Amino acid sequence: MGPVMPPSKKSQGSGVSVATGRNPFYRPGSLGEALQEAAVLEPPLPLPLPLTLPLPLPAVRPEDEELTSLSWLHETADLLNSFAGDAVLRSVSPPAQDPGRRTPPSLVPLGPMGRETRCGPDAKPPYSFSCLIFMAIEDAPSKRLPVKDIYGWILEHFPYFASAPTGWKNSVRHNLSLNKCFKKVDKDRSQQNIGKGSLWCIDPEYRQNLIQALKKTPYHPYSQAFTTSPTSPQAYQSISSPLLSGNTFFRKNGGVLLQVTQGVIQNGARMVSQGLFPEIRPLTINPIGSRTATDRSVLGSYCMHGDSNPPDSTTSVNNNSKQDHNYSTAKSSLLHSSPSPSPSPEQQSHHPGDSASSDIEDDDRGWPRKGVTEMLPDAACLVQHKKRLHWTKAKPRGDTLPLKKRRTEKPPESDDEEMKEAAGSLLHLAGVRACLNNITNRAAKGQREQKESLKN
DNA sequence: CCACCAGTAAACAATC
DNA sequence: TGATTGTTTACTGGTG
Structure with missing residues (x-):
């Protein structure tokens, strides 16, 4: 649990995502x-297209x-x-x-x-x-x-x-x-x-x-x-x-x-x-x-x-x-003058490399769904957003990147969890099959359409 | 409004 | 010793 920072400093974060279209x-x-x-x-562009392009068709x-x-x-x-x-x-x-x-x-x-x-x-x-x-x-x-x-x-x-x-x-x-x-x-x-x-x-x-x-x-x-x-x-x-x-x-x-x-x-x-x-x-x-x-x-x-x-x-x-460290020199000097409490056992035992290979639950879009514990935000956020206790019911977005598991949050994996994981995998496979079928159908449809257009 | 995400700032320990 | 690296917490605004 880190120290609570003055809100004035924290408020500097813009929170503006570079990836969200802004x-x-x-x-x-x-x-x-x-x-x-x-x-x-x-509206869709009708022909003619500029067919006089001086560009050779690139070979496949x-x-x-x-x-x-x-x-x-x-x-x-x-x-x-x-x-x-x-x-x-x-x-x-x-x-x-x-x-x-x-x-x-x-x-x-x-x-x-x-x-x-x-x-x-x-x-x-x-x-x-x-x-x-x-x-x-x-x-x-x-x-x-x-x-x-x-x-x-x-x-x-x-x-x-x-x-x-x-x-x-x-x-x-x-x-x-x-x-x-x-x-x-x-x-x-x-x-x-x-x-x-x-x-x-x-x-x-x-x-x-x-x-x-x-x-x-x-x-x-x-x-x-x-x-x-x-x-x-x-x-x-x-x-x-x-x-x-x-x-x-x-x-x-x-x-x-x-x-x-x-x-x-x-x-x-x-x-x-x-x-x-x-x-x-x-x-x-x-x-x-x-x-x-x-x-x-x-x-x-x-x-x-x-x-x-x-x-x-x-x-x-x-x-x-x-040329560009994350902290300014002044901040850095302050930083190093601060007292350093001894790390908690959790911190000491943390090893990020071993966290990625377990407890993945794929959702139907092929994304590893975060486990409940993985979705846990920071403790303070928990306090702030008590209603997030409902997040187990929240619709998994599945289109985001999985966060590493916090060691402190890792619960012992139960049989239920394993069953869920297996079920998730099955669902994922089903989803993949559905996608494959979808694509295949599209391809077949496309070919049919092409044939028909050729006939006409 | 809510839940979630991504970005930012910062603290701090470990390492070079 | 200072710089860099790595981890973690706390917070913000935006999005759906």
């Missing part, structure tokens, strides 16, 4: 909003192809740009310091005439910290990173954080500690020289969750949801790669964080729906911030089992960790 690009009256409205209100890539360049995505970006008209993309990546290393650009939309709009490179990213960490780790060849390199990756891809208020590193660490999806692994002997701390990796068991979370993010190229059924085999082909191949994720797409406007998205989506450019995966065209069922694409629930096989080496992303 991206500055979508401020009222912004270009983004206009595009968004246009994308929503505009084998799923296991190891992409060493960003060509496919730049092609896609170019293509989207050619339809967008009102928005362009550009790379804002800093020049690669290591010539041998791929530069993972982040693409941000510019306004008309190439002028930067509210969504510049320094805009707050739409990704939650969990997603950012996930992307950072996934972008590492070894699939494991020390915190320092996670900072570096985030800084490299989101210059926003270079000038952001201090504290984001704290949030990163907070996330690593709290989120079950992230697992701390000890360094082996060859890695002892990479600095302090452990390496962090994605718990394969929860990788799905992170992918789902990422897919929910409006800007992400894989946040596509099939608002319309794919009607061609190509469409299915397109969704199977690269993410759904379950292999290295950001390695395949070059770590690109594609940020496009809704208008661009819709144009791209049209192309896909026309079956002309199956390589383009549409983003969801739902309004930013709205979470619909389609956002949680069922595809991810069963197609992606991307257990990475981390080699033993680790990457080193350039960074200056000194």
